[in-house]
Amino acid sequence: MKRSAALLVAFGLGFAPGVGIGARxxxxxxxxxxxxxxxxxxxxxxxxxxxxxxxxxxxxxxxxxxxxxxxxxxxxxxxxEPYQACPAGLTSVQSPTDGGADFMPAPNGSLCADLSKPQQICSGGDGGCTTSYPTTPRDPRxxxxxxxxxxxxxxxxxxxxxxxx
Known part of the structure; x- marks a missing residue:
């Protein structure tokens, strides 16, 4: 019954106004x-x-x-889009390439960062501090x-x- 109904609709559309005869x-x-x-x-x-x-x-x-x-x-x-969207409140970022902590927003970045929670990371006694953010890996699509x-x-x-x- 379903097949005959589908054929009837298809046949009827072939003769509907504005539809070319035989258009498939x-x-x-x-x-x-x-x-x-x-x-x-x-x-x-x-x-x-x-x-x-x-x-x-x-x-x-x-x-x-x-x-x-x-x-x-x-x-x-x-x-x-290689990754799923970041959860609300997080920003997609690319991991720093030079080993530093400078995250750059990137639509196809592999990490989600909470840019509202900066963290100072200091190493040694030279006063060299960098800012980092909590991150989580993005789920791939x-x-x-x-x-x-x-x-x-x-x-x-x-x-x-x-x-x-």
């Missing part, structure tokens, strides 16, 4: 297919049509290709790549991984 998802450009699948709720993985489309996308990106374009879609370029897709309800961020492609 298969006829869309690769970039538009990707956007349709990426924006699917709850996930493209549960839609058989989308699985090969998204696997082809991930293989393309893993080989250094760019995010495919869809003239009708409103999507950002490819982004990368299992799906660090993303693209923002604009919809009628606002913008939605789609995260994914290229591991295994």
């Amino acid at each position: 998802a298969q006829d869309a450009s690769f970039g538009c297919k990707v956007l349709l699948c990426a924006a699917a709720a709850p996930s493209w993985q549960g839609i058989p049509y989308c699985v090969p489309v998204m696997q082809a996308l991930f293989r393309h990106l893993a080989k250094g290709g760019g995010w495919p374009s869809c003239p009708e879609g409103n999507a950002s370029g490819l982004g990368y 299992s799906e660090p790549y993303y693209v923002d897709i604009s919809t009628a309800n606002g913008s939605q961020r789609f995260y994914f991984s290229l591991r295994g492609y």
Whole structure:
């Protein structure tokens, strides 16, 4: 029954005003297919049509290709966020490279620091003190790549991984 209802809806849409006769998802450009699948709720993985489309996308990106374009879609370029967000009140920072204690705010920094709690660290009798902050390591994302897709309800961020492609 579900299959026949789906076929009836698909058939009916083919003759709806403003919809071209014979227009099908298969006829869309690769970039538009990707956007349709990426924006699917709850996930493209549960839609058989989308699985090969998204696997082809991930293989393309893993080989250094760019995010495919869809003239009708409103999507950002490819982004990368290797870590989960820091808890409220903490700032993402990059660990000092010179062994010092100067933490620099960095969106993709590997640490979360509480910049409201400076700590003076002094070594030896030469008066050389540096300021440090309590830090915790950031949790890595299992799906660090993303693209923002604009919809009628606002913008939605789609995260994914290229591991295994």
